[in-house]
Amino acid sequence: MSKQFKLAVDVGGTFTDVVLFDDAENKMHLTKTPSSPGDPSEGVINGIKKIIMIAGILPEEIHYFVHGTTFATNAFLENKGSEVALLTTDGFKDVIEIGRQKRPKLYDLFLDKPSALVERRFRFGIKERMTAEGDVLETLDEKDVKKAVETAKENGITSIAVSYLHSYINPKHELMTAQIIKEVYPECQISLSHQISPEFREYERTITTVVNAYLKPQTRNYFINLEKKLKELNVKIPYIMKSNGGVMTMKEASENVIQTLLSGPAGGVVAAGFVAQQMGIKNIITFDMGGTSSDVALVEQQLPRITLESRLKGYPLKVPMIEMETVGAGGGSLGWVDNGGLLKVGPQSAGAIPGPACYGNGGEQPAITDANLLLGRIDPTYFLGGEMRLDTEAAKAAYEQLSVQTELKLEEVAAGMVKIANHHMAEAVRLVSVQKGYDPEEFTLFAFGGASPLHATAIARELGIPKVVIPKASSQLSAVGFLVADIRHDFTSTKIVPLELDSMDRISLEFEKLSKKGKDMLDKESVLPNHQLLTYKLDLRFKGQAFEISVDINKEEVEFRDIDCILSKFHAAYEREYGYCDPKEPVEVVNYRLSAIGLQPQIEIEKKERNREASSIAAKKGVREVYLFSSNCFENIDVYDLDVLIEGDQIEGPAVIDGVDTTIMIEINEKVEIDYLGNVIITLKGAASSDSKGY
CATH class of the missing domain: 3.30.420.40 (ATPase, nucleotide binding domain)
Structure with missing residues (x-):
């Protein structure tokens, strides 16, 4: 066998x-x-x-x-989506341009709103109307639909978004419209709002559907092209990682591409939570620094926080995603000087091509990787285990431009670049912790991605985080997360009712409908009944408020009408979010959410082999001159081989640990210990308080 x-x-x-x-x-x-x-x-x-x-x-x-x-993400960020037509209820075609009155920066009079993504001439108001209860108020005008689709076809538009008023309650008119589009323009891609984001709030639902339509043609073509090549290679067609931490079939991903926007970063958060569980650590903050950006997320009680609305490029996207903050600070992030003579980092990046100057692929601008090389933190002869040799002279040439502009020495500019990047990344950690009511000092920082181990302890020290973990296979941890992720499908319905005893039958009925959908989906994907898990949430708010908070509940709390337990959860979440709560105020239910999870067999992490007595001396490979931020100067420090370290080995900083695909920087007053799984655990002695400037 x-x-x-x-x-x-x-x-x-x-x-x-x-x-x-x-x-x-x-x-x-x-x-x-x-x-x-x-x-x-x-x-x-x-x-x-x-x-x-x-x-x-x-x-x-x-x-x-x-x-x-990151195919869909990159296409969105680089404005490389397809031209879209929008079919919406007559009188509502400008909703996506009007948006919300709320301003992201209240006093910025020159703030540009994000574009509507659909030219006004390709927004079509269709005569039809549903009531908020889902009853047909005005029958769909099929002639209107045909005329709009023919116009889109004549103008070469390949993707159509359909978002009718209250279709989340009754999708009949959207389904009829989809059938007409298929008859008139069969090669066109279709995105229906009740399938993409089945919730109330017209602007958010419509813009989410439009973004899906904007990204669908190219992403779908990418999947088709990949599937063809995989068949030629005789490799199984893959599941696709979703932004919510689960996986879905490639067929589903081709239709609902918006759920792949945080595909890669979500895998890293899932994997970090899995490793933390193996280590017995409950609360962690994940820090994933790659080549272009850094992603930060918070995992509480070994579960990542899920957000039901996130913003990307200023657009509110109503799809479940792991809550994370992204900053344009990665190994390829470029340094530059603004008009006032200040040194800046990112968000521009050298990307894969040409990459940082030291890659030798024609890059001429200074990147963070170049800075780490010039500071001695990276060994130019051992990048990717020696598979790729770095060009130190090219890195110097790139930084000489900044040196002249800033009138600083080469190493001062390089050190300044790293410090600025560290500060940007620390601010992202504050956004997922401090601004959400969490104290970073009560968490462990899990750092992964090729570049993060060079920066992790400086960020932890700035925030007062006492311990950093560099997981085994940290450079590929996002991919490891794909292997431990479960199949997951999220279902939502909207029906506003007061949270009181008389409403419990209606609440129970909504969850029964969602449960049937969830079970049917898992059965369709051949998930055995004993591997099926259904989880429940209610979106709650005080009566009269405009926005709600999502609260995890148990099925039993609904079945046994345990309103007090549900209310106590809501009150606790509300007080943590806003710092105040009045339990006497009436509460109402807005949305009902169910996650249908197909539990996958978990992998077992290979233990680090012990072939000798614990002693870091065996792993020492030499000495290197490295710039230390704890002393602000170059010093000769010991260098260790990550692959030779075993359980129980300990290292006192300062030191550098070289791995095949990552480098770990250990500063003064930092101590390393290797655990039985091969994870690198760094303890910061006298960690700074959260208002410290760190190094």
């Missing part, structure tokens, strides 16, 4: 990470390959061929495959 393997591929801005897991031996094979921005599927295929060769297996031995991609 042949072995069976699980495969995960994560396409990032600079590198594509590949993880292959041997089910029989609990062994992981890891590798990286450069991403291919022109056609991301090439990087995926190259990575699969490389990992198959490393492991010495046949493609057909891969029985489970999950893929995470």
Whole structure:
């Protein structure tokens, strides 16, 4: 009988990470390959061929495959989506341009609103109307629909969004419209609001549907192209990682592409939570620094926080996502000087091509990776385990421009770049912790991604976080997360009722409807009944308020009409969010949410082999001159080989730990210990309080 393997591929801005897991031996094979921005599927295929060769297996031995991609994200951020037509209820075609009165920056008189994404001439008001209760007030005018679709076809528009008033209650008119589009313009892509975001609030639901339509043609073509190449390679068609921390089929991802926007970063958060569970740590903050950006998330009681509305480029997107903050500070982030002579970092990035100057691919602008190289923190001969040699002279040439502009020494500019980037990333940590009512000092910082171990302790010290964990396989941790993620589908309905005993039958009925949908979906994907899990949430608010808070509930609390328990959860969440709560005020239910989860068999992390007595001396590989932020000067410090370190080994800083695909920086007053799983645990002695400036 042949072995069976699980495969995960994560396409990032600079590198594509590949993880292959041997089910029989609990062994992981890891590798990286450069991403291919022109056609991301090439990087995926190259990575699969490389990992198959490393492991010495046949493609057909891969029985489970999950893929995470930033394809849709990059297309959105770079304004490379498709032209879209919008069909909406007559009289509401300007909703996506009017938006909300609320301003992200209250006193910025020159703030530009994000564009509507749909030209006004391609927004069509269709005669139809549903009431808020879902009754037909005005029958759909099919002639209106046909005329609008024909206009879109004549103008070469390949994607149509449909968002009718109150379709989340009754989608009849949207379904009729979809059928007409298929008859008139069968090759056109269709996005229906009741399928993309089945909730009330017209602006948010409409713009979410439009963004899905905007990204759908290219993303769908990418999936089709990838599927074709995988079949040629005889590799199984993958599941796709979702932004909510679950996985879905490629077919579903092709229709609901908006759920892939945080595909890669979500995997890292899931994996960090999994590792933390193995280590017995409940509360963590994840810090994922890649080539283009850094993503930060909070995991409480081993569960990531899920947000039901996030903003990307100023657009409110109403889809469940792991709550995270992203800043334009990655290894490829570029340094520049503004008109006032101040040194800045990002959000521009060198990307995969040409990459930082030291990659030797023609890059001429100074990046964070170049700074770390010039500061001695990266060994130019051991990047990717020696597979890629870095060009120090090219990095110097790039930084000489900034040195002249700022009138600072080369190392001062490089150190300044790193400090600025560290501050940006620390601010992102504050956004997911302090601004949400959490104290960072009560959390452990989990740092992963190729670049984060160089910056993690400086960020932790600035925020008063006492401990940092660099997980095993930290550089490919997002891909590892794909392998431990469960199948997950989220369902929502809206029906506003007071939270009182007389309403419990209606609340129970809503959850019964959602439960049936969830179970049917899991049955369709062949998830066994004993591997099916349904979880429940209610969106609650005080009567008269405009926005709500989502609260986890148990099915039993609804069945046994335990209103007091539900209210206490809401009051606690409200007080943590706003610092005040009046329990005497009446509360109402707005949305009902159910997550249908297909539990996947969990992988077992391979333990770090102990082939000697614990002693870090065996792992010492030399001495290197490195710039220390704890002393603001270059010093000769010990360098250790990450692959040689075993459980129980301890290192007192300052030191550098070189891995095949990452480098860990240990400053003065920092102590390292290796645990039985191969995780690097860094304890910060005398960690600064949260208002400290750190290094």
